[in-house]
Amino acid sequence: MELRQLRYFVRVVERGSMSRAALDLDVVQSALSQQITRLEGELATRLLQRTPRGVTPTEAGLAFFREAQLTLRHADQAVRAAQQARLSGTVTVGLAPTTAGVLGLPLMQAMRMRYPDVRLHMVESMSGHLTAMLNARELDLAVLFDTRLHQARQAAGARRWEMAPLLEEDLFLICARRGPGNPVGRALPETLTVAELGDEPLILPTGPHGLRSTLDTAFARDRVAPHVVLEVDSLAMVMAAVDAGLGSTVQPWAAMGRYPDAAERFQCARLTDAPARRVNLLCSLPDEELSPAALATRVVMADCVRELVASGQWFGTTWIGGEGATV
Secondary structure, eight states: OOHHHHHHHHHHHHHTOHHHHHHHHTSOHHHHHHHHHHHHHHHTSOOEEEETTEEEEOHHHHHHHHHHHHHHHHHHHHHHHHHHTOOOEEEEEEEOHHHIIIIIHHHHHHHHHHOTTEEEEEEEOOHHHHHHHHHTTOOSEEEEEOHHHHHHHHHTTOOOOEEEEEEEEEEEEEEESSBTTBTTOOOOOSEEOGGGGTTSEEEEOOTTSHHHHHHHHHHHHTTOOOEEEEEOSOHHHHHHHHHTTSOBEEEEGGGGTTOTTHHHHEEEEEEOOTTSEEEEEEEESOGGGSOHHHHHHHHHHHHHHHHHHHTTOSTTEEEOSOOOOOO
16 A cells, blocks of 8 residues: 555545546546555545545455554655755865765765755865864864774874775876876886885875875885875876976876876886775764764765775776765
């Protein structure tokens, strides 16, 4: 039995006519009659008496009419209660530039669809800045990197966070296909090791940021002294410098995501060393400090990441989070 059938039946009784009820409901009379017949079949009793002047409820139909009216009123009240209780408020989310290039728009779209009354405040910045903002309670949620760095900050007296792994990203050596730094258009192999980067002129972010910390760990393990020619704390400027042939960089695939013609501009080689992978962590204030809207947004973020990885839209990644729940 469906609410639609109850609405149809109640309107037929109220109007006393199949044709008038069909007109009010904006359905064809045959479809309306079919739904009433199905309802009578499910109840195994006759609800309406057809007469030349229209329809009247039988004794069973009159009893059912009263209860159907009550059921429909309760259903309408339930809808109003749900609409009045919709999540609202502002949630501040921090994403690093590489993450924002892949996750930012899908997250905004998912939140608009699921929680239209929640206003997102999106902050794009380098992970070191996002770390400081989260510690200062200027963010509710952020996707950050490098567990070791965060644990050290917490051990040094920073206020507590919640952290959950989301995904691992492969890292790639990225360089221009042609330019001053690659005048002959050298071709990169498909894969490289960290040990093979010793002579590569690198453009990297500075130490406080998660990617540089991950790379420094990998360089130290292989006893490689990287040849850093530029330190730039802006992904847009890093990629512009690489595009101009001023050097190469080590970034996840998402760093090229904002270039529609990335395949023509850049070439890349995946680093195969296990430490040369970046773990993405979904970090937030403790649950007791988060609003219901922020708690819901955290679930939506995890869902979006999982869907992007599963669909292949976030290339070079492996989902390592939990199952997650769809809200």
